[in-house]
Amino acid sequence: MAEIPGWLTEDQARMLWDAVRRLGPGATVVEIGSHQGRSTIVLGHAARTVGARVVAVDAFVDGRLFGGAGTRDRFEANVKEAGLDDVVELVVGYSTELRRGWTRPFDLLYVDGKHDYWTYVDDLRWSAHLPPGGEILVHDCFSSVGVTAGTLVAVLLGDRYTYLDRSRSLARFTLRRPGLADRLRIVRQLPWFCGNVFLKVLLRLRLHAVAGWFGHRGPYDPF
Structure with missing residues (x-):
């Protein structure tokens, strides 16, 4: 994983790995947003250990942030080099369009697609194909x-x-009706989120030194 560009940290990779390892033989993982395959490789190797499969969904849109056909080529090369051709299935297309016609059930959903409000909320609707108690990682x-x-x-x-x-x-989320304590756990994350927004503003203003005063290192957004 470390050799593939992307924003997934080692601890986050472990979280994905553990989620897949909780599945059983014959299970399917759906990943929305694969880019060059950094997370796909983690999901794929974990899936192999339990006899599961991974369906990677990505539109590979042209543009600086997405990479287009070149990114798809690198994704496919990375999957092949990892020896996961028999575990990972690539489905090319917009997740919001593919969802409408999707009929295949799956057991774990990982969402890392377009980060605007409308696309993300639509991507959560893929969970209609999860079993009760199925996990969603975002x-x-x-x-x-x-x-x-x-x-x-x-x-x-x-x-x-x-x-x-x-x-x-x-x-990490699960398909289950939340109680008050569950909702409060989300509220407790908001100060951390506000801190991330503050750091992003500093980075957009090119105030990297100031961001460093608050513990942020490097030119990239907190992830």
Whole structure:
């Protein structure tokens, strides 16, 4: 994983690994947003240990932030080099469009697609194909304005998802009606989210030294 560009940390990779390892033989993992395959490689190797499979969904849109066809080539090369051709299935397309016609059940959902509010909330609807108690992992959950807003609406104010825990910005949810304590756990993450927004503002203003005073290192957003 370390050799593939991306924002997934080692602790977050462990969280994905453990989630897949809780599945049984024949299970399916759906990943929305694969980029060059950093997280896909983790999911794929974990899936192999339990006899599961991974379906990677990505549109590989052209542009500086997405990479287009070149990113797809690197994704496929990375999966092949990892020896996961028989474990990982690539489905190319927009998650919001593919969801409407999707009929295949699966057992674990990992969301790391487009981070605007509307796309994220729509991506959560893929959970209709999960079994009761199925897990959903969301990257950049408390470091992206769009994703955090979607979490507040769909999870904090909703009755379908329960927040469990997180590794920095990677959050874990389950399909279960939340109680008051579950909702309060989300509220307790908001100061950390506000700190991330503050750091992003400093980085946009190129005040990297100031961001360093608050413990942030490097030119990239907190993830």
